[in-house]
Amino acid sequence: MLIIQHNLFIWSGSSEKIISKKFGELVLMEYIWSFLEREWVDAADKSILDSQTKFDEVSNKVAKALKNTGGFLNELAGNEPIALPHTLWFGILDLAQNLIQRSSLIATYGLCYYLAIESLNRAPSSFIQFKSIELLLHLYNIDNKVFSMIEIDFDQYTQKLSENNLEDSLEKFRNLLTFVKEKYLEDLKILSNNTGKGKEGKGKNLNQNSYLKKEQISNSNILDVIADEITCPISSEPTDQLCILKCQHMLALSNLKKLKQKICPNCREKIEDNDIRYLPQNSIYKNLYTKFLNLDIFYLQLN
The missing domain is CATH 3.30.40.10 (Zinc/RING finger domain, C3HC4 (zinc finger))
Structure with missing residues (x-):
């Protein structure tokens, strides 16, 4: 995927204009969706509880090793390689986040939005929930008007967990959501200080108490833009x-x-x-x- 992305960026950015930027992004989005589709199928065939348990086991192993920094390398070398589950899924979402940083096309933003929403709804562990949330927050920061429904999406997700009596998962998700929001705000502050421009993207300034504007705006506008691109x-x-x-x-x-x-x-x-x-x-x-x-x-x- 990295090679595909790299080549598409070169071809669309070269002076020869081998392909247009729009064409390159649509091709890349199709690859991203096709790869994630396979991950979704694999996740559907496995128990969500088993996936989360595996993630927790690996996380605890890493945390335990980090407590003893002196023996950290020995700990890693002496045991089987530490591999978090669904790393390909996580990496593809990271590629999507990288793409929207380069893009200025609403259709690309919209496709990444639905990609993140689908990933969140199908997430087999907090590992994927984390990256899905981060991608959604990044989209909001790019354009808080177009993506003003994201806070509502989070509310609907927590409501779904509550309706399914997944109280433990609900508490974990709320804690994770708070953590990712705070982390993202800190990242924005660092970027703002480094650039010296005092800007946090195209969206409005964010704060911990009032993160997103709760405004009932239908996401049909985003879907319209996507539909137009493939009509x-x-x-x-x-x-x-x-x-x-x-x-x-x-x-x-x-x-x-x-x-x-x-x-x-x-x-x-x-x-x-x-x-x-x-x-x-x-x-x-x-x-x-x-x-x-x-x-x-x-x-x-x-x-």
Whole structure:
């Protein structure tokens, strides 16, 4: 994944503009979603309790070793390698966080938002909960208006734990949420002091007592932006098989094949076969299809 990300950044940032930044980010997001989809399936096949127990065992082992710093290396060398569960999952979420630091596209932010929400809802341990929370807080700091629903998401998650009578998990999550918020605030202060600009991102200043503005803003706006990015202008429907033309307009692969004239239906520019870039969005489309469908129903009800 790191190699894929590195190459996409180089190709989209080079003077030759081998690919557009938008195309590169959409390709990377599809890879991220496809890899995480496998992690979600693996997690669903295992007991959440077993995963958390494994995480706790490894965490306790590390903590025990750290108490004796003099023998720390011997402790590590004398036992089997310490490996936290779901490290690939954690690493992919970290890649997503790195991507949104580079990006300025709302669609990319939105895809990372749903990625974090899905990961939080499927998290088999506090290890993944931690990174999901951190990613969501980072998105809020980038744009607190677009992502003002994140505090509501946290409330809904705690409510779900409560409804399922998972009191122990509920207490752990609340403590973790408080810890990550405080840690993130401290990180922002350090970054602010280092840059000397006194800014904490595009969002408003954060504080521990009033972290996020509780404002009932529907996330349908974010979903609209994502849907627009993978919607064919001919069918006016999101699709999982897209092609990007040289003019940067998109078409569904099926509709491209049906064109009687090799001309972009948007700008009328001639389409050359060598200039067509294939953009599969299978994982993104499959995981967000229900949300797209519900969005259509929502708009029909409004009308």
